[in-house]
Amino acid sequence: MIHKEGWASILIVTLLNVILIALGVFIFPAFQWAFILVAILLWITILQFFRNPQRTISVQDKNVLYAPADGKVVVIEKTFEPEWLKEDCIQISIFMSPINVHVNRVPLDSEVEYYKYHPGKYLVAWHPKSSTDNERTSLGLRAANGSRILLRQIAGALARRIVCYSREGDTVLQGQEFGFIKFGSRVDIFVPLNTEILVQLNQKVSGNVTAIAKLV
Numbered sequence: 001m002i003h004k005e006g007w008a009s010i011l012i013v014t015l016l017n018v019i020l021i022a023l024g025v026f027i028f029p030a031f032q033w034a035f036i037l038v039a040i041l042l043w044i045t046i047l048q049f050f051r052n053p054q055r056t057i058s059v060q061d062k063n064v065l066y067a068p069a070d071g072k073v074v075v076i077e078k079t080f081e082p083e084w085l086k087e088d089c090i091q092i093s094i095f096m097s098p099i100n101v102h103v104n105r106v107p108l109d110s111e112v113e114y115y116k117y118h119p120g121k122y123l124v125a126w127h128p129k130s131s132t133d134n135e136r137t138s139l140g141l142r143a144a145n146g147s148r149i150l151l152r153q154i155a156g157a158l159a160r161r162i163v164c165y166s167r168e169g170d171t172v173l174q175g176q177e178f179g180f181i182k183f184g185s186r187v188d189i190f191v192p193l194n195t196e197i198l199v200q201l202n203q204k205v206s207g208n209v210t211a212i213a214k215l216v
Contacts, residue, residue: 001051001052001053001054002047002050002051002052003050003051003052003102003103003180005050005163005180005182006046006049006050009046009050009182010046010047010050013042013043013046014043016039016042017039017042017043020035020036020038020039020042021035021036021039023035024036048099049098049099049102049182049183050102051101052101052103053101055175055206055207055208055209056175056208057174057175057208057209060174061108061214062108062109062143062144062145062174063108063143063144063145063214063215063216064108064211064213064214064215065107065108065149065189065191065211065212065213065214065215066105066107066108066174066175066207066208066209066210066211066212067094067105067107067199067205067206067207067208067209067210067211067212068094068104068105068106068107068151068178068187068189068207069094069096069100069101069102069103069104069105069187069205069207070094070096070100070101070102070103070205070206070207071094071095071096071097071100071186071187071204071205072094072095072097072202072203072204072205073092073093073094073199073200073201073202073203073204073205073212074093074094074095074186074201074202075091075092075093075188075201076090076091076092076093076197076199076200076201077090077091078090078091078193079091079190081150081190083116083138083150084114084116084138084140084148084150085140085148085150085190088193089150089190089191089192089193090190090191090192090193090195090197090213091188091189091190092188092189092190092191092197092199092212092213093186093187093188093189094186094187094188094189094205095186096181096185096186096187098183101206101207102180102181102182102183102185103177103180103207104151104153104164104177104178104179104180104181104187104207105175105176105177105178105207105208106141106166106172106173106174106175106176106177106178107149107151107174107189107212108141108143108149108174108215109143109144109172109173109174110141110142110143110144110149110171110172111141111142111169111170111171111172112139112140112141112166112167112168112169112170112171112172113140113141113142113148113168114138114139114140114150114168115137115138115139115140115164115166115167115168116137116138117136117137117162117164118135118136118137118138119135120133120134120135120136120155121133121134121135134154134155134156135154135155135162136152136153136154136155136162137152137153137162137164137179138150138151138152139151139152139153139164139166139178141172143215145215147191147192147195147215148192149189149190149191149192150188150189150190151178151187151188151189152187152188152189152190153179153181153185153187154181154185154186154187154188155181155185156183156185156186161181161182162179162180162181162182162185163179163180163181164178164179165177165178165179166178166179175208189212189213191213191215192215194216195213195214195215195216196213196214196215196216197212197213198211198212198213198214199212199213
């Protein structure tokens with residue numbers, strides 16, 4: 001299944017491929033297969049990037065946070081979150097490479113109490129300052145047990161468009177899509193200090209599949 005955010009990009013690539021194949025067939029017939037091969041590779045690349053696998057959570061639990069994105073865990077550390085939580089917490093960061101699924105999903109049933117878009121830079125997503133300096137959106141959630149969790153979508157060097165569907169006042173359900181980031185990016189999750197962390201550094205995780213933390 002293709003994500004709705006991809007149709008414009010797919011159309012552009014399709015038109016480009018038509019031009020490439022026409023150039024190969026009519027202008028450079030000796031190299032037409034090279035042009036066709038490039039067109040096929042572009043088509044495969046854009047389709048795999050905007051794929052949207054349908055995943056249902058096997059065990060619903062109001063205290064378990066499932067990964068909000070596919071990728072690799074690059075940060076697990078105690079930090080002070082100054083924007084909304086304004087307290088010490090644990091930060092878990094998931095880096096999404098261009099080959100990962102880029103759909104962002106709600107980690108647990110909650111109420112959206114905070115939303116803010118921040119324009120910014122496009123440092124590589126693993127840069128230490130990308131969480132505070134890059135273009136990003138912040139989404140503050142309140143879980144059923146009263147715990148507050150902050151989700152942050154962060155643009156990377158290639159990611160130039162962040163989409164967030166949720167706004168203050170929304171009720172969001174575990175596993176529901178809340179956004180999409182194009183072409184490489186990162187998602188940070190800030191949870192209370194007493195949260196049980198269920199993942200390790202460099203572990204690969206999948207959205208709606210991997211349990212990353214449990215509220216206590």
